[in-house]
Amino acid sequence: xxxxxxxxxxxxxxxxxxxxxxxxxxxxxxxxxxxxxxxxxxxxxxxxxxxxxxxxxxxxxxxxxxxxxxxxxxxxxxxxxxxxxxxxxxxxxxxxxxxxxxxxxxxxxxxxxxxxxxxxxxxxxxxxxxxxxxxxxxxxxxxxxxxxxxxxxxxxxxxxxxxxxxxxxxxxxxxxxxxxxxxxxxxxxxxxxxxxxxxxxxxxxxxxxxxxxx
Amino acid sequence: xxxxxxxxxxxxxxxxxxxxxxxxxxxxxxxxxxxxxxxxxxxxxxxxxxxxxxxxxxxxxxxxxxxxxxxxxxxxxxxxxxxxxxxxxxxxxxxxxxxxxxxxxxxxxxxxxxxxxxxxxxxxxxxxxxxxxxxxxxxxxxxxxxxxxxxxxxxxxxxxxxxxxxxxxxxxxxxxxxxxxxxxxxxxxxxxxxxxxxxxxxxxxxxxxxxxxx
Numbered sequence: 001x002x003x004x005x006x007x008x009x010x011x012x013x014x015x016x017x018x019x020x021x022x023x024x025x026x027x028x029x030x031x032x033x034x035x036x037x038x039x040x041x042x043x044x045x046x047x048x049x050x051x052x053x054x055x056x057x058x059x060x061x062x063x064x065x066x067x068x069x070x071x072x073x074x075x076x077x078x079x080x081x082x083x084x085x086x087x088x089x090x091x092x093x094x095x096x097x098x099x100x101x102x103x104x105x106x107x108x109x110x111x112x113x114x115x116x117x118x119x120x121x122x123x124x125x126x127x128x129x130x131x132x133x134x135x136x137x138x139x140x141x142x143x144x145x146x147x148x149x150x151x152x153x154x155x156x157x158x159x160x161x162x163x164x165x166x167x168x169x170x171x172x173x174x175x176x177x178x179x180x181x182x183x184x185x186x187x188x189x190x191x192x193x194x195x196x197x198x199x200x201x202x203x204x205x206x207x208x209x210x211x212x213x214x
Numbered sequence: 215x216x217x218x219x220x221x222x223x224x225x226x227x228x229x230x231x232x233x234x235x236x237x238x239x240x241x242x243x244x245x246x247x248x249x250x251x252x253x254x255x256x257x258x259x260x261x262x263x264x265x266x267x268x269x270x271x272x273x274x275x276x277x278x279x280x281x282x283x284x285x286x287x288x289x290x291x292x293x294x295x296x297x298x299x300x301x302x303x304x305x306x307x308x309x310x311x312x313x314x315x316x317x318x319x320x321x322x323x324x325x326x327x328x329x330x331x332x333x334x335x336x337x338x339x340x341x342x343x344x345x346x347x348x349x350x351x352x353x354x355x356x357x358x359x360x361x362x363x364x365x366x367x368x369x370x371x372x373x374x375x376x377x378x379x380x381x382x383x384x385x386x387x388x389x390x391x392x393x394x395x396x397x398x399x400x401x402x403x404x405x406x407x408x409x410x411x412x413x414x415x416x417x418x419x420x421x422x423x424x425x426x427x428x
Binding site for chain 1: 234235278280287288291301302303304305309312313314320321322323330336337339340343344345346347348349362365366369
C-alpha cells in the first residue's frame with residue numbers, strides 16, 4: 001500500500017530482542033488501527049482495488065498468488081490474508097536474523113539486530129527462488145527495484161506476463177517516477193517497450209484506486 | 215526417504231556455478247532414476263506409506279502440509295510434488311547462496327560455493343518462521359535434530375500434536391537410535407514422556423513401510 005515501504009524499512013531495523021509473536025501482534029495492530037495521513041483510512045485498507053481484482057481473478061483461474069516486496073516480511077505477514085487474501089507462507093520480503101530461544105518457558109524466535117536478507121532488486125529473484133522455488137508466470141511491479149524480478153519471470157519458457165504500475169495520479173493517489181527518491185520508475189519506463197513489459201497508467205487505466213474510493 | 219539425508223549434505227556443498235534450473239533438472243532426474251541400494255526402487259519411491267496417508271488425511275481436513283528437512287531444499291523440491299503431493303513452495307530445507315545472473319542471455323540463479331542456511335536443530339524453527347511464518351499445529355520428526363521444531367510446535371496456544379518415528383525395523387527398513395551417527399534419536403526418547411511427544415514404533419505400528427511393499 002502507498003507509503004508503507006519506507007515505513008517497513010524503519011521497522012525492519014528496529015524491535016531487536018522482541019519475539020516474532022509479539023512483533024506480529026504489534027505490527028498487525030498498528031496496521032489495522034493507524035490511518036494513512038493522506039487517505040484517512042487504516043494502512044491495512046490502503047490497498048489497490050485493481051490489484052485485489054487481479055489477484056482474485058488469478059486465483060479463480062488456479063494461479064497461486066504471492067506478495068514479493070522489499071518491505072519487512074514479518075511486518076507484512078500479519079495483515080496480508082485480511083488485505084490481499086494471501087497467507088503468511090506466500091509472502092516474500094526482507095528479514096532480520098532470528099534466533100530460537102526459550103523465554104519464560106516458551107519457545108520463541110527472537111529478532112536480532114542484524115539484517116538477514118534484503119528482498120530488493122537482484123535480491124527479488126533470489127527471494128522468489130528461496131521461498132517459492134519456481135519461476136513466476138506473471139509478475140507485477142511498480143519501480144526499477146522490480147526490474148530483476150520482472151526479467152526473471154519473463155525469461156521462463158512459455159507464455160509470461162510482466163507489468164509495472166506507473167503512479168500517475170496525484171489527485172487520487174500519488175504521481176512520481178523518474179526523479180523520485182523512493183519507488184523510482186525510470187529505467188523500467190525506458191526498457192519496457194523493447195522487453196514487452198506492460199506499463200499500467202494508474203490515472204488513465206484504473207477506475208477505482210482503493211476499495212473505499214468512490 | 216531413507217538414506218537421502220547424507221546424500222543431500224554432499225549435494226548441498228557441490229554443484230557450484232550451476233544454475234538453479236539445471237540443478238533442479240539434474241536432481242529430479244537422479245532421484246527418479248537411481249535405485250536405493252537396499253530397497254531396489256528409485257529414491258523418489260522410497261518414501262513412507264504411513265507418511266503419505268497422514269499427509270493426505272491432514273490435507274482432506276484442510277491442513278496445509280510442508281516438508282521441513284535438514285536436506286538441501288533445491289535437491290528435494292524437484293520431486294516433492296510427485297512423491298508427497300507437496301509443491302516446491304511448501305518445502306523448507308538447507309540452502310546455498312545463489313546469485314542472480316544473466317547467462318547466455320537468460321536470467322538465472324547461480325549456485326555459489328557458500329552455505330546460506332542450515333535447516334537443522336535450532337535452525338528448523340528459524341526456517342519454519344522464514345518460509346511459513348506461522349507456528350505448526352502438528353510436527354513429525356525422526357531424530358534429535360527435530361527436537362527444537364517439535365518444541366516450537368508444541369509451545370503454541372491451543373491443541374498441538376508432536377510425533378517422532380523411531381526406526382525400529384531392521385528387516386523392513388532400518389533399526390537405529392541412541393548410538394547412531396546419523397539420525398540419532400536419543401534425547402528425544404528420554405524427554406518424550408515428560409513433554410507429551412508420541413513415539414511411533416515403526417516395527418510395531420506400521421503395517422506397510424513403503425508404497426511398493428507387500
